[in-house]
Amino acid sequence: MAVVVWLLAGGALGPFAGKLGQVAGNDQAAFLPETAESTRVNELRRGFQKDETVPAIVVWVADSGKITAGQREQAAEAVRAAGRVTGVAGPGSPPLGSEDGRALQSVLPLRADLDDQVGPAVDAIRAAAGQVPGTRAHVTGPAATQADLSEAFAGIDGVLLGVALSVVLVILLVVYRSVLLPLVVIVTAVFALALASGVVYALADRDAVRVDGQVQGILFILVIGAATDYALLLTARFREELGAGRDRWAAMRVAWRRSVGAVTASAATVALGLLALLVSDLTNNRALGPVGAIGVVCAVAAALTFLPAVLVLLGRAAYWPARPAPAAAHGRRGLWRRVATLVDRRPRRVWAGSLIALAACAAFSPLLKAEGVPLDEIFLHDARSVTGQRAVAAHFPGGAGNPAVVIARADRARQVIDAAGGTSGVAQALPVGADGRPGAGEPLVVDGRVRIDATLSAAADSDAAKRTIPRLREAVHAVPGADALVGGYTAEQYDTQRTSAHDRTLIIPIVLAIVLLILIALLRSLLLPVLLVATVALNYLATLGVTALVFTHGFGFSGTDASVPLYGFVFLVALGVDYNIFLMTRVREEARRDGNRTGVLTGLTATGGVITSAGVVLAATFAALVVIPLAFMAQIAFIVAFGVLLDTLVVRSLLVPALVRHIGPTVWWPHRGIRP
Structure with a gap:
């Protein structure tokens, strides 16, 4: 019955893994800190736009010498042609x-609701802009970045799933030397993913x-990995x-009864840690x-219902051509013995040597x-929006096209402009006119407020630009009665960075407390859970230390996404506690029957291979x-993959x-x- 139910559910819900992209959005403005000043500015600036738009920046660079009058006229004609592209708002x-x-x-300006059509719109703008002889045309800015992100995530449900499942299948074939069992485990993971995708x-x-x-990419990987882990323990x-x-x-009755506690406790640590x-x-x-x-809940449900039913139906045939042997037979020989x-x-030399090695790695965190x-x-390979941004930075002020946005009361506009323009790191500050251009005509007043674009001297994504934001805020906040707020891309990055640091100090203790309570309840001990939590925390710090060296000297990253350390910690x-639970x-179980020393020896020998x-x-x-050719994904991939291997091979072993x-x-x- 369980097999039939899962077959029906898998067939009905499987297509939703491919449909998740229809309800997914990659609008970066939707992921800002809710209480940050830049988020408030993002809300207020919409009043200064007739329609919500996303800017695309077109830049022409002369092949040699300077731009001629004829090229300027042709560029203006190209802008008019680009304005007729479907999706351009004005x-x-x-x-x-x-x-x-x-x-x-x-x-x-491009319409903000283009979603999957932003790519074709940007391509059409590139084609129109490319009609200026003697120049190289680039399209960059938020619209072009959004188009490149959409391209990077295109086919995530097909390519990512195919690679992940292929890797798992190859590893299982090598480990189990069985024909049917790897396929059964893969089907279990696929059904878990189908259920999760549908929900x-x-x-x-x-x-x-x-x-x-x-989130979609991490969901796919997490479900496949967790379902496979739980399946391996039960099989x-x-x-x-x-x-x-x-x-x-x-x-199966004995195996299920003796595995269910460890599997559910393991799933609870991951699920509650994520929550x-x-x-x-x-x-x-x-x-x-x-x-x-x-x-994770779907993964553990599939591993504890569908998989046991299939294994009971197959019996020993599941392991063919290998033959199941008594645990004692494996314990008399082999690497883990x-x-x-x-x-x-x-034991003292082993734990001391392991501790020293981990501490040495952690010193670089x-x-x-x-x-x-x-x-x-942002992209692992040169995306066209990145090439365009480099062209802008080479010929215009670093923050050109991506200014800091100041919203202030209209009756204090002049004082705010003077304060912003006099801030170190600001190249110029101009009010936005009725046509949406800075410095063009009278400032547009909306609900008694004006918008001022402050072009930064440094590139909008640079550390120097981020250091300018607090100075700019201090300057405009000091204008009496202006109620000035500072937002824009650089301010968003600055606020995200500060919020991420705050989240780490808040969430890390919560996750540690959750894990500790689950271990206490499972092991009915106080000292051992504290010891296990301390070891996985040390493993995390050691992983951060190695990551810092590899990212800088191996991969050439000049920075790490602000969310990576927190995601890495949670995972x-x-x-890591999962494997210690197993x-x-x-x-x-062994120590209660044969004593602590034999329990450690037998437990490590019996579980070493499967864990x-x-x-x-x-x-x-x-x-x-x-x-997925994004730096964030590559950074998460390395920190979790390396950390899991370090935990499995050193901490747990x-x-x-x-x-x-x-x-x-x-x-x-x-x-x-526990006996002595």
Whole structure:
């Protein structure tokens, strides 16, 4: 019955994985801090626009020498032609020459509701702009960036899923040397993803949750990785029980009963850790929380219902051509028996050496700059919007085309303009006229307020520009009765950076408390849960240290997305505790019968292979995120994949069992069921 229900559900809900893009949006303005000053400005500036628009910046650079009068006229004609493109909301500004005379710049407003059609509109503008002989035309600005983002996320449901499932299948074939079992595990993960996609689609379609390309990609990877991990734990235990001589029904009853506690506790740590993101002030963080938790719940549901039913139907044939053998047979030989023997004989040396190595890596963690990714590094490969931004920066003031936006009372406009223009790091400050252009005619007054565009001297995405924002705010806030507010792209980045830092100080303790309480309830101990939480926290810091070195000296990133450290923490701590839960529940089971020393030896030997396989699978699935050519995805992929492997191979394999072996039964205090 369970198999039939899942087959029907999978067939009905499977198509929703491909439909999530229909309810996903990649509007970066929708993911700003809700209480930040830049968000308030974003709301007020809409009153200064007849229709909500997104600017596209067109820049022409002369192939040699300076722009001629004829080229200027042809550029103006190209702007008029571009204004007739479907999706352009109004006429563009006349081409403005650069101080060096080698470039022209114009701004065209695009409708904000173009969604998937923004790419064709930008391409049409590029085609019109390219009709100026003797120049190279570029289109950049928020509209072009949005078009490149849409292109980057195009086909995410096909390419990403295909790569992730292929990687998992290959690893499972190598690990299990079985024909049917890898396919059963893959089908379990696919059904879990179908269920999760259907639920998320229904909620997103009713605006109950928010989905963007990043959240969608992480959901796919998280569900596949989690479902595979839980499936591996159950299939390994089922194989043990079959090898012990039980029939398939009895073997599944024992395997399910002895696995369900660890699997559900593991899923709870990940789901509740993700739900802790709901207290974030960043909308995209809050979006990932419930969506990710839904995915984990669906993964554990498939692993504990569909998979057991299929395994019972297949029995020993699931492992063909391999034969299930008793756990004792595996325990007498093999790599993990040797690792367990090393931990048993020299526990102090093992945990001390592991601790020193992790601490050395963690020492480099302060070097990680989580201050945002520059515009020219958002995409892993040179996108056309990035090339255009470089052309703008080379010939116009750094912040040209992306000014800081000041909203102030109209009767204090002159004082605010003077204060903004006199701020260090501001090239000029001009009021926006009725035609939407800065400095053109009388300022447009809306509800007693005016808009002032402050062009920054430095590039809008640079650290220097972000340092200008607090100075600019201080200057305009000091104008009596102006009620001035500062927003715009640079202010948004500055506010996002500050909010991300605040979120880390708030959410990290919440996640640690959640994990600690779950471990206490599962292990019925106080000392051991504290020890496990401390080890996964150390693993996180060690991962940050290695990440700081690799990002700077290996990948050449000059900055890290502000959300990456928090996402990395939530995933690494929650998923890292998973593997410790799998290990320590088995150690406790063995220790209650044969004593602490034998429990560690047997538990590590029995679970070493399956947990390592699960870690490799999870790391590989997260690594598949690099198929999306965005720096954020690449950074998340590395930090989670490396951190999971470090946790699996060092923390769970050496540090934790060596500490438990060295401390002895006291580590289970106040639990009394463990023999010396």
